[in-house]
Amino acid sequence: MDIELALLEGAGGTGLAQLVNAGSFREVLQSDAANSLLGDLDLEHPKVRINVSEKDALAVAVALLHSFVQANWTGPDLDFGLADVNGLWTDYAHCNALAIQKLSTGGEPAYHLTSHAPLLLAAQGILSALASSDEGELPLRSPLWWQLRAATAQQHLLDDCVPLPQSMLDGVTHALADKLPPHLHARLTLEVGIAYHMFERDREASETFLEAARINQLQFHLTGALGKRTKFQQNDITQLVLLAESKEGQEGVEKSDIKDTTKDTSDTTQDTPDNTPKNLQLDDDTLLEQTQFSSTVDASAPLSHIDPAHQPNLSAVDQCILLAMCLNIKNTAPENGLTNAQMGAFVQRVLSNHQNWSIYTMALLLRSRLEGHRTRTMQRSTLQLQALIDQMPTSDSPNTDRLRWFFAMPMPAKWELERELAQRFVAMGVVRSALEIYQKLEMWEDTIICYVSTDRQGDALDTVKGLLEGRIVESQTVTTRGKATVDSSTRTRMDVMRVAKLWCLYGDLDVENCEQHYKKALEVSGGSSSRAHRSLGGVYFAKGDNRAAVESLRKAVAINPLYHHTWFILGCASIRLEDWDGAIEAFSRCVAVEDDDAESWNNLASVYLRLGHDKVVSRCFSKINTPLTHSQPHENKMLAFRALKQGSKYGFDNWRIWQNLMVVAIDVGQLADAARAVGRLADIRGEAICGEADDASELDVVDKIVDAVTLAPRNEKDAIEGDASAEGAQVAHNPNEGHGLLRAVDRLFEYSLLKKVSSSPRIFKSYARLCFWKGQYANALDMHLKAYRASVAVDETVETDLPTFRRAAEAITDLVDVLQNFGDKPADANDPDNQQDASPDWKYQARSILRTFLGRTKTSFEDEKEYEQLKELLAEVKGT
DSSP: OHHHHHHHHTSOOSHHHHHHHTTOHHHHHTSHHHHHHHTTOOTTSOOOOOOSOHHHHHHHHHHHHHHHHIIIIIOSOOSSOTHHHHSSOOOHHHHHHHHHHHHOBTTBOBOTTOSSHHHHHHHHHHHHHHHTSOSTTOTTOTHHHHHHHHHHHHHHHBSSOOOOOHHHHHHHHHHHGGGSOHHHHHHHHHHHHHHHHHTTOHHHHHHHHHHHHHHTTOEEEEEEEEEEEETTOOSOEEEEEEEEEOOTTOOOSOGGGOOOOOSOTTOTTOOOOTTSOOOOOOOOSSEEEEEEEOSOOOTTSTTTTSBTTBOOOOOHHHHHHHHHHHHHHHHHSOSSHHHHHHHHHHHHHHHTTOOSHHHHHHHHHHHHHHHTTSTTTHHHHHHHHHHHHHTTTSOSSOHHHHHTTGGGTTOOOHHHHHHHHHHHHHHHTOHHHHHHHHHHHTOHHHHHHHHHHTTOHHHHHHHHHHHHHTSSOOHHHHHHHTOTTSOHHHHHHHHHHHHHHHHHHHHHHOGGGHHHHHHHHHHHHTTOOHHHHHHHHHHHHHHTOHHHHHHHHHHHHHHOTTOHHHHHHHHHHHHHTTOHHHHHHHHHHHHHHOTTOHHHHHHHHHHHHHSOTTOOOOSOOOOOOOOOOTTSOHHHHHHHHHHHHHHHHHOTTOHHHHHHHHHHHHHHTOHHHHHHHHHHHHHHHGGGGGTTTTOOHHHHHHHHHHHHHHTSOSSGGGGBSSOTTSTTOOBOOOTTSHHHHHHHHHHHIIIIIHHHOOSOHHHHHHHHHHHHHHTOHHHHHHHHHHHHHHTGGGOGGGGTOHHHHHHHHHHHHHHHHHHHHHTTSBSOTTOTTOOOBSOTTHHHHHHHHHHHHHHHHHHHHTTSHHHHHHHHHHHHHHHO
8 A cells, every 4th residue: 555655646655666756767667577567568459467566567557657748748858768668669650650549549539749659558558457456465446546547648649538437437536535545535536527627527527626625625715805916006906816725734745845935925026946937027017927915805704814915835736726626717607807817816826836847837827828818918928838838848857846746737738738829829810830830740630720710721722632642741651651660551550540530621621522521531430530420410411411410420429429519410400300319318418518508408498398298308407499388298398497497597698598488487387487587588688578569478478477476465474374373473485476476576577677678568567467466556557657658649540440449448448447546545555654645646647648539539430439438438537
């Protein structure tokens, strides 16, 4: 167990483990144990037989993995070659290319310029053999953890991530969690969360990061404190700050690595130590290097004892957790300034207390990404990114310092950093420099996108054709094809996935012949190219061949199920075929990959509503055109309601989703949600929610929810269940009826309908009914008068059209009756101090309305009985 813990902690140990932790990988890989394990390893079939001590085998596997990471991520360059490992891998180009081909998985090719790929392949072989064996000499079962780390490293090589088996993520936690000390348990949990983050499972990642903080007893609080952010700022204003404190007595790294943060962190002239990445100064004429805090936070706030300007040291594990949380803020929060401010607070907390090369590098990289969107900081952002790339091959810090916390952060590989720099150049308009980087890295897809974005379609086509025809030859191909030891079948096998990808790119550019190019990609890859399948499925879907589209898309998601758009198109094609089960599966997987996809939630609800009465779905969770009928069982309607409610969170400005939610909510009896949906529709569409003749479904819903309130007793005490006089008797509040619904309905009228809609008589009358029920007679009469002014008073057809005249005469009769019955009542029956009548001048208003209408319609309808009835009503009002 001591050897396992030493390797996991990166310090101490004996024998080979001690050499690994000292960074002496060459000595480990040339040891007798390594020779026994790797002496006859065939990269074509990389299975390893454990013929040495399991502890030594684990040390060799860790040395292989660390060497691979050092060669492709952290630097500096390795001090040995592949031939030095086992004496068999003398042909570097052939062995490296073969290993890269073996590391391709899920239809996704591994990056073809990956360095020293056999090291990772050999490490995976040893770890797989150790993980499948009995406990033996490794009671901690730590090979499972190292296997997860190796799999995570492999994901970085792929064009797009391929999901790891859930059993791997769950298995490593179940096997090790109870056997580890708290700081290692927290680190394991953190690394599992990083895997979730890599596969864009943001909710699971967020929960896992919080669990890691809980395990390590990290306390943190995002709050505000007074301070200055600019050089010319006169008054302190509230600035966002992250207060964080590690568990008392926790170290996490050697004391010699800890930077003293008791000094004033606002001192921007402090030099960066030589063994850490270069931190470029901002040197802006307005912005300070970092916020200068002048006071502590509110004493009632959490962690108020911490001075924002002089925060205590954090352990390295806690710093990694904060950086991981920073990443997840970007994934789970909206795209706005607050997100950048939140991330900046997390990053600054780590930068002010950095303890390790890798942690400091990751923090600087995150700061560079944040600053790339602001004019004043864009220059430092780009230069900082370039500085991080330049420091990778140098030996300014030992490899042990760089590797120790590598797996606790999603640090990009060297080529990923350079690609990011190229993308930054494109955003800045420096396209030529970006193209040079893409071409140097032989990232042809990015090169082509760069050409297309600058209207150089011809250059993009020439590049793809040149690669396929051999006129443009990659560096790996130049080296490999010059080797006499490599036969043609091996070369074909090594190139197959990348050639298939090139044919897909050709199809993307040559739209007229895209189908045959995608089929060629499938032929080249032997049907294993996920991209070719999904591209071909998209072509079939656009042509209306839905069965062929479903067939191709199902093959694509079977190879790599992480593509959200593929699931979405599959769901749409399934709907066209009325394959409801297939559509539910597709859209469920769609929202599992990207849970903020409002349209997929909407479509999922649509499918639930289309299911017949005999189909009740028991699974988890374009516009809905399916009318609601009683053929759908309640269970399916509730599933549709939940899906729409989830979709409304992310499609907040999509009125169709809110309209669908309104209809389904009213059908399943969720009237509070229906009221909220109507309010949101009014906010988005305004007068449009009334329809052409004040007959829209939104108004029907408003009537229903007002009915649900007014059917209850006006007095809350009358709603008490049982004996109202009994001790402890409480009002029964159902959020979907009576007094429980009243607050939502009041909010609907006050903040939405009455402010956004001014031409709907039905809305005014609905609110009048609610006011009558509450005893607010003055408001009720006012609403009736507004309804009259919005209808009869402005309708010119009452003077020429007989049916319209009769309806208007009836409306006026009802209005006068209301004025007669309630005009003398108190303005508010709930306010005994208010003795004013609801409408002191109701007689004048009634006479005025009748005279005006009779005058308007005398010429056309003087002989009608309704006209005579109104004259009699006028005389009656005059006589009262």
